[in-house]
Amino acid sequence: MTTIEDQPPGRLARLVRAAMLGFYRRRGWTAVGEVPAPRRFVIIAAPHTSNWDFLYYLGLTADLGIRAHFMGKHSLFRWPIGGFMRQMGGIPVDRRGGLDHVRQMVAEFARRDEFMLTIAPEGTRGKTKKWRTGFYHIAVAAKVPMVVGLMDYGRKAGGLGPLIWPTGDFRADMEKILAVYRDCTPKYPDRAVRSISDIVGDAEGAMT
Structure with a gap:
């Protein structure tokens, strides 16, 4: 394996992260949870119902000291x-040349000692009834766990929830993930996927 390291953040990137951290804290948010070790996992960013999610998430990652x-x-x-x-x-x-994002991200995991990949399975901030399952396929193929990312507007607390290893049983693994999110209040609850029936079906067939 050829290990690669990230390019150190430049002045502008550091200023943006510092600004987002300050904004996040001024709005009354606090970070919860701990960063699992080793730092190689897929972070599930859900529910994603607003553009504010991304801004607060940048502040959260700075607060937790993760990149x-x-x-x-x-x-x-x-x-x-x-x-x-x-x-x-x-x-x-x-995506040119027939390469899909799953294989490309699995290759990134193989090249890195530390890699925390954030994926929003809903793929949109609007109302949706399905999750894209690429995050799960990446975790399975790369042999890394998933970590539940949380942005709870009810408590103004964001952080990392439990670490969940994919077993290959998509429905059972999604039940574990959704059980965590049921106690998390998104900015727009009516846009969030809440039921296991909304995210399985065709996805289960793809895993077999």
Whole structure:
């Protein structure tokens, strides 16, 4: 395995993280939970019902002292903003040539000693009845656990919940994850996926 290290954050990236941390704290948010070791896992960012989720999440990661990563379209990593995107934790995903994002992220896990990949399974801040299952496939193929990410607007507390290893039984694993989220209040509760029946079905067939 060829281990790679992240590009150190530049001045602009440090200023943005500091600004988000200050904003997060001024709004009365606090961080809960601990960062599991080793720092190699998929962070499930749900429910994702508002653009505010991302801003508060940046403050949360700064508060917890972690450098989480996220996927982005490869065209966003060109000059002039490419360097900044990488310094903020962005990982380019190139869908040209038939490569899917699952295989690309599994390869990233294989190249890194530390990699905390954040994925919003709802894929949108709007109302949805399905979760995209790429986060689960990545965890299974990379042989890494999933960590439940929480942004609880009821308590103004954000953090990392329990670590859950994928077993290959998609329904059973999703039940464990949703059980954690049932006590978490999103900004717009009516937009959040709450029922196991909303996220299984075709996904179960894909795992067999």
